[in-house]
Amino acid sequence: MRVHVREQAEDYKRLGVRFGVQWTPTILELDSEGKERHRIEGFLSNRDFLDQLTLGLGHAAFEREDWAQAQHLFHEALERDPQGDAAPEALYWEGVARYKATKNSAALAETARALAQRFAGQIRPDSGVLAFMSSVLGSVTMPDAVK
Numbered sequence: 001m002r003v004h005v006r007e008q009a010e011d012y013k014r015l016g017v018r019f020g021v022q023w024t025p026t027i028l029e030l031d032s033e034g035k036e037r038h039r040i041e042g043f044l045s046n047r048d049f050l051d052q053l054t055l056g057l058g059h060a061a062f063e064r065e066d067w068a069q070a071q072h073l074f075h076e077a078l079e080r081d082p083q084g085d086a087a088p089e090a091l092y093w094e095g096v097a098r099y100k101a102t103k104n105s106a107a108l109a110e111t112a113r114a115l116a117q118r119f120a121g122q123i124r125p126d127s128g129v130l131a132f133m134s135s136v137l138g139s140v141t142m143p144d145a146v147k
Contacts, residue, residue, distance in 0.1 A: 029056035037063060051077045051086035058093060067101035088119040 003011045005024055015021070019028055019036060027040040038056025040049070058073035074094035077086050095111025098104075 027053075029053070029060065031060050031063060047081050048085055051081055051084055051090070054080070055086055055090060055093070058090070058097075062093065062097055062100075065100070067097050071097040071101065082118075088115060091115060091118065 003015055005012050012021075019026075021028075023041070025041070025043065028036050029038040029040075031037050037060045038052070040052045040056070044052060054073050054077040058070050058077065061067075061070035061073055071094055074090045074097060078090035078094060081087060091114055092111060095107055095114070098107040098111075
C-alpha cells in the first residue's frame with residue numbers, strides 16, 4: 001500500500017500514528033497480518049534501497065520460519081553489495097537462518113568469524129553483534145577493531 005502525505009492526508013495520519021512514522025520517506029514492509037517486519041527511513045541509493053527491501057523480505061521469511069528462503073534472501077542482499085551498509089546485517093542473519101535450519105552451531109561460529117574478518121571496522125559497539133561474536137567464538141582471537 002502506498003500512502004501519499006498530501007493526497008491521502010487522513011490515511012497518512014492514521015497509519016503514521018499506528019506505525020510511529022515521524023517523517024517521509026518511510027517504507028514499511030508488513031507481513032500478511034499487518035505486522036511491521038522491516039523499516040526503511042530516509043533517502044537511499046538505488047542499490048542500498050534494494051538491499052534494504054531484500055533484508056525486509058528475509059526478515060519476513062525468517063518470521064515464517066522459512067529458513068531456506070530467509071537464508072537465500074539474506075545471501076542475495078550480501079552478494080549484491082558485499083561492502084554495502086546492509087552487508088553486515090545480511091551476513092549475520094544469513095548465518096542465524098542457516099543455524100535455525102540445521103541446528104548446527106558451527107554455522108554461528110562461521111558467521112561470527114566472517115563478521116570479524118569482513119566487517120571489523122564497520123560493526124557498531126552497541127549493535128549486539130560484538131556480544132554475539134564473543135559468545136560464539138569465546139577464546140578465538142578477533143581483530144583489534146572489534147574488541
